[in-house]
Amino acid sequence: MNLRVLKIIDGTTVDGPGFRTSIYFAGCRHECPGCHNPSSWDFEAGTDMSVSQILERISENDMDVSLSGGDPLYQAEALTCLCRMIKDSGKSIWLYTGFLYEDILANPVYAPLLKYVDVVVDGPFINQLRDTALLFRGSSNQRLIDVAKSQCGKIVEWESEF
Numbered sequence: 001m002n003l004r005v006l007k008i009i010d011g012t013t014v015d016g017p018g019f020r021t022s023i024y025f026a027g028c029r030h031e032c033p034g035c036h037n038p039s040s041w042d043f044e045a046g047t048d049m050s051v052s053q054i055l056e057r058i059s060e061n062d063m064d065v066s067l068s069g070g071d072p073l074y075q076a077e078a079l080t081c082l083c084r085m086i087k088d089s090g091k092s093i094w095l096y097t098g099f100l101y102e103d104i105l106a107n108p109v110y111a112p113l114l115k116y117v118d119v120v121v122d123g124p125f126i127n128q129l130r131d132t133a134l135l136f137r138g139s140s141n142q143r144l145i146d147v148a149k150s151q152c153g154k155i156v157e158w159e160s161e162f
């Protein structure tokens with residue numbers, strides 16, 4: 001199973017807590033005005049990597065993992081497989097997506113992924129709500145959703161333990 005990957009960067013500190021390995025996936029159709037990286041919208045950008053190639057690459061260190069793009073959810077089926085294996089290896093997963101959490105839950109292709117994801121940073125980037133002081137997100141409409149704590153229909157936002 002292959003995924004289209006733009007790049008993988010180790011030691012990022014802006015895509016979730018601590019030093020993380022961020023995987024940026026190609027392709028996005030949200031077309032948010034003011035998007036930080038419109039070149040990531042192209043589904044043909046980057047290179048094909050198999051799930052096992054990505055796993056091997058991210059197992060070069062002990063860092064937790066963030067999934068960004070582009071929007072990773074456009075490759076949901078292979079991504080679910082990747083997330084299951086990342087989770088099995090004991091790493092935490094943050095997922096950045098332009099979709100709303102409620103829409104992910106309602107989508108039978110996207111929802112299975114939530115079993116393996118710790119935090120979803122959801123919603124499109126909205127330029128008018130851009131705030132550089134926000135933690136781990138670009139605009140104030142985006143939520144840091146603690147998936148495990150949001151199981152009972154009520155959305156619970158992630159809180160730093162520090």
Ligand code: SF4
Binds near residue numbers: 029036037070097124
């Ligand atoms: S969801 Fe992210 S990558 Fe896609 S257009 Fe919006 S800001 Fe850009």
